[in-house]
Amino acid sequence: PMAYIESERMLEAITKALSLYIENHSTKEVFGHLLDSILDLSGSEYGFIGQTFYDDKGKPYLKTHAITDISWDSETRSFFKENAPAGLEFRNLETLFGAALKSETPVISNSPGIDPRAGGLPPGHPDLNSFLGLPFFHGNRFSGIIGIANRVGGYNEKIVMELRPYLTACAQIVSSWEDYCGRKKARIELANEKTRIDLVIDGTRLGFWDWDLINNKIVFNEMWAEMLGYKIEEIDLSIKFWRDQIHRDDIEKLELELNEHINGRTEYYENTHRMKHKNGEWLYILDKGKVVERDDYGNAVRIMGTHTNITNEKKSEKLAIKSSKAKTEFLSNMSHEIRTPLNGVIGNIQLLEETKTTDEQEALIQNLRHSSSLLLNIVDDILDVNKIGMGKLKIETISFSVEDIVRTIKSNFSSCFKTKKVNFEIIMHKSVPRFLLGDPKRLGQVLMNLVGNALKFTEEGSVEVYLDYDSLNSNLLISISDTGIGIEKNKIQRIFEYFTQEDESITRKFGGSGLGLSLCRKLVEMMGGDISVESQTEIGSCFKARIPMGRSQCQSIKEVKPEVTRYFEGIKVVVVEDNIVNQIVARKMLENIGCSVIVIGNGEKAIEYFRNYTADVVFMDLHMPGIDGVETTKGILSLKESTQALPIVGLSADVLSESREACFKAGMVDFLSKPFCKKSLVKILNKISQKRLFVGTD
Numbered sequence: 144p145m146a147y148i149e150s151e152r153m154l155e156a157i158t159k160a161l162s163l164y165i166e167n168h169s170t171k172e173v174f175g176h177l178l179d180s181i182l183d184l185s186g187s188e189y190g191f192i193g194q195t196f197y198d199d200k201g202k203p204y205l206k207t208h209a210i211t212d213i214s215w216d217s218e219t220r221s222f223f224k225e226n227a228p229a230g231l232e233f234r235n236l237e238t239l240f241g242a243a244l245k246s247e248t249p250v251i252s253n254s255p256g257i258d259p260r261a262g263g264l265p266p267g268h269p270d271l272n273s274f275l276g277l278p279f280f281h282g283n284r285f286s287g288i289i290g291i292a293n294r295v296g297g298y299n300e301k302i303v304m305e306l307r308p309y310l311t312a313c314a315q316i317v318s319s320w321e322d323y324c325g326r327k328k329a330r331i332e333l334a335n336e337k338t339r340i341d342l343v344i345d346g347t348r349l350g351f352w353d354w355d356l357i358n359n360k361i362v363f364n365e366m367w368a369e370m371l372g373y374k375i376e377e378i379d380l381s382i383k384f385w386r387d388q389i390h391r392d393d394i395e396k397l398e399l400e401l402n403e404h405i406n407g408r409t410e411y412y413e414n415t416h417r418m419k420h421k422n423g424e425w426l427y428i429l430d431k432g433k434v435v436e437r438d439d440y441g442n443a444v445r446i447m448g449t450h451t452n453i454t455n456e457k458k459s460e461k462l463a464i465k466s467s468k469a470k471t472e473f474l475s476n477m478s479h480e481i482r483t484p485l486n487g488v489i490g491n492i493q494l495l496e497e498t499k500t501t502d503e504q505e506a507l508i509q510n511l512r513h514s515s516s517l518l519l520n521i522v523d524d525i526l527d528v529n530k531i532g533m534g535k536l537k538i539e540t541i542s543f544s545v546e547d548i549v550r551t552i553k554s555n556f557s558s559c560f561k562t563k564k565v566n567f568e569i570i571m572h573k574s575v576p577r578f579l580l581g582d583p584k585r586l587g588q589v590l591m592n593l594v595g596n597a598l599k600f601t602e603e604g605s606v607e608v609y610l611d612y613d614s615l616n617s618n619l620l621i622s623i624s625d626t627g628i629g630i631e632k633n634k635i636q637r638i639f640e641y642f643t644q645e646d647e648s649i650t651r652k653f654g655g656s657g658l659g660l661s662l663c664r665k666l667v668e669m670m671g672g673d674i675s676v677e678s679q680t681e682i683g684s685c686f687k688a689r690i691p692m693g694r695s696q697c698q699s700i701k702e703v704k705p706e707v708t709r710y711f712e713g714i715k716v717v718v719v720e721d722n723i724v725n726q727i728v729a730r731k732m733l734e735n736i737g738c739s740v741i742v743i744g745n746g747e748k749a750i751e752y753f754r755n756y757t758a759d760v761v762f763m764d765l766h767m768p769g770i771d772g773v774e775t776t777k778g779i780l781s782l783k784e785s786t787q788a789l790p791i792v793g794l795s796a797d798v799l800s801e802s803r804e805a806c807f808k809a810g811m812v813d814f815l816s817k818p819f820c821k822k823s824l825v826k827i828l829n830k831i832s833q834k835r836l837f838v839g840t841d
Contacts, residue, residue: 153305156180157312170320171228174208177313181289182211184309185275185302188293189213193233194317195244195287203244205233205288215267238262240290243276247285250276253297273297279310281318289313319469350450352432354382356405356443361385370428370452372421390417390425397430405434405443412448427457484724489818491724494731538669542695543583545575545610545619552590552608559598566605567598575612578695579619585666586619586690592659593623593686601627604683614694618672621688629680638676639664663688711828712737717758719749719775720794721767725817729762729794732821736828746770750778753786760831763811765795765802776809790831794819 159176178192189211197203207230214220223231236245242260243250252258255271264271275298277289289310294302350367354360361382368375371388378384389397393416404412412432417425432448492511495504549569560567590608597606604626611620630638638660667674671691678684716738718729730740741758743749746767761779765772776791793806796817806814813827 152184153308156184157309170208173316173320177316178209178211178289181306181309182291185291185298185306186294187275187291189269190289190291191231192289192313193230193287195285198234202234203236203285205240205244206230207233213269215269235262239274240276240288243278243288243290247278249278249303250274251298251300251303275302277303277306277310279314279317281314286314286317315469319466350428350452351447352385352450353445353447355445357445367450370450371418371426388418390419393417401432404432405446407434407441407443412446415453418450426452427454429453489820491728493820494728494735497735536669538585539582540580541583542578542580542697543586544578545571546577548583548587548590549610551587552594555591556594556598560606563598563602565598565601565603567607568605569608570610572609572611574614575610575619576694578697579692580695581619581690581692582670585670586692589663589666589688589690590621590623592663593621593688596659596686597623597625597627597684601625601683613689617691617693619690619692621690622685623687624683624685626683629682629684630676630678631680632678635676635678639674710736710825713739714760714828715739715758716741717749717752717761718742719744719746719761719767719772720764721745722764725764732824735821736825738828746772746775746778749775750782753779753782753789757785757789759790760828761789761791762794762815763791765793765806773805773809776806776811780810792827792831 159180174192178190181192182188182190191207191210193205193207193210195203196206207227210227210231212223212227214223233240235241237260239250239252239255239258239261241262250260252261252274253272255261255274261271261274270293272293274290274292275294277291279286279289291298349364350370351364352367353362359382361380363375363378363380363385365375368378371378386394397414397416400409400414401412403409410433412430414430416428416430418428420426429451430448431451432446434443434446436443436445438444488511549571553567553569556567594606594608606623606625609622609624611622612618613620640661664674667688667690672689674686674688676684676686711733714737716733718726718733718740720726720729720742721744726742726744730742733740741752743752746769749761749763750770763772763776767775770778772793772795776793779786779789779791781787790812791810793802793811793814794817795802795806795814803814813830815823815827
């Protein structure tokens with residue numbers, strides 16, 4: 144049956160919500176968008192999104208961050224206007240949303256008027272024809288509820304399933320928002336602390352110490368004692384007392400750095416360490432000092448210094464790290480949630496291509512391939528934007544064939560241009576070398592986004608790609624012109640900003656994530672080039688890019704050997720994968736190249752299997768319920784001598800670098816990202832074969 148909610152609409156809604164959060168929009172804007180999007184996606188009339196709290200008796204209640212105004216008379220309108228901005232609190236649990244709060248499970252009611260869980264409606268309240276309460280979680284923590292109502296045809300379990308990726312996004316954003324609020328509070332506290340420290344400095348009331356190294360005596364001021372919760376008369380003026388307050392894990396480094404300065408190897412002494420407050424709390428102390436007196440032989444006689452309490456700064460740093468981690472987890476989860484079903488879609492398309500099909504079926508398969516490819520490109524673009532922001536995206540410099548990239552672009556877009564009846568042509572000037580030095584993946588990504596952008600906004604006419612080469616300056620020159628709708632002059636620069644298009648009506652008419660052009664600019668600049676655009680409304684646009692790329696000295700790129708039917712006849716492969724559709728895809732692809740395949744549904748069963756049996760190679764999914772792929776791999780490799788050399792390849796829809804690193808640290812020999820194709824499987828099996836890693840290989 145057809146899905147109620149299109150995956151591209153879902154991804155666009157999530158992308159927009161993420162953009163609002165990243166750009167630090169107001170709480171009202173972020174949660175207002177979340178609510179508007181889910182109402183639009185589900186076809187509902189009104190609803191609310193709220194965060195779960197608990198009163199002092201442990202009873203749950205809900206505080207709204209966004210709610211539809213359905214006030215029906217002057218009294219309720221006044222109440223809504225006065226209280227809604229601060230968040231309405233729902234505490235009556237004898238209601239439909241209360242049932243969701245208590246059960247922490249979705250609540251569907253298509254007859255609220257007679258539903259025993261409903262608490263009844265006050266006179267004049269708008270009709271309630273149907274209701275859906277959707278709790279969402281961050282990890283194991285119950286974060287909040289989205290309530291929506293009055294959908295034509297009511298609600299069902301299928302709608303609940305299709306809204307799960309959106310609920311995951313909501314949970315991540317709510318969690319990140321909580322971290323942001325905590326970080327904001329910490330910043331305010333830090334600013335107040337700085338004001339207090341400035342006042343202390345004005346009154347020379349820093350924590351101060353003066354150490355006589357000859358007699359091993361030390362003096363502290365009152366502020367030093369107060370910083371640790373003591374009165375000056377309560378403390379022992381000795382090095383032992385000072386040392387006893389320092390966290391034992393920090394002493395060695397402190398003494399090393401202090402001795403380095405005392406012995407004249409550093410100009411100043413500075414160390415951050417933990418010291419115990421009188422109430423038992425550990426404070427972070429910034430300790431600074433300088434030798435102020437030396438004897439005739441250069442030996443230190445006296446050193447003085449100050450203590451500053453930087454506990455709040457440390458807490459703020461931890462909050463920032465936690466927020467960054469939450470953002471990474473959000474992108475990792477979104478990547479996994481979207482790429483996992485995409486693996487099933489793309490895998491089945493590839494399997495269909497190997498069967499006998501009619502011309503009509505072949506055309507439909509081509510459309511499916513193009514649509515799934517576009518969706519995958521959007522996911523990859525989002526991940527690359529995050530990598531750029533974190534400074535983790537690297538540019539390669541390798542030899543590559545320009546013609547190969549051109550063929551790929553033609554293959555990906557030709558059928559779409561034919562469908563739109565728009566002429567598409569790629570012209571490569573004879574000056575372009577056959578082989579260049581640069582990053583083929585990023586060049587292909589730039590061309591894919593620019594051609595895709597031209598296709599999207601061109602309803603008739605043509606799109607032309609022209610490649611030239613500036614030999615004098617070693618620059619690849621790209622020009623992509625179209626006869627599309629064009630761009631107004633005063634809005635040209637905005638199109639290179641993240642999540643931005645010329646105006647909202649264009650987004651509604653033509654779609655798009657608002658990432659493509661901004662990512663193109665970033666990638667081109669990272670490769671040392673620049674990009675610009677010339678455009679006239681109703682006439683068309685021309686994007687031009689200059690990318691430094693040297694001429695490669697190689698004469699040919701090593702061709703990949705053609706796939707041979709039943710190439711891996713007799714190779715025993717174990718696939719550890721919990722997703723049923725992906726099990727079927729992996730099994731069929733491997734069997735089509737001759738492998739003998741055993742599928743195991745979880746990590747526990749996989750470890751148990753290898754207690755008694757072995758295999759030539761294992762494909763291991765990383766994200767599984769129970770024991771994940773990393774821990775399963777460690778368990779298998781530690782079982783016995785026969786499994787220690789077993790080649791295990793990680794499979795994951797999460798393509799962040801941390802996942803790859805975890806694979807190799809666990810002992811895996813390779814990593815394959817989802818969605819994967821048969822060619823990728825063959826390539827990895829060939830690598831394992833060439834390295835003679837198959838168990839039993841001579």
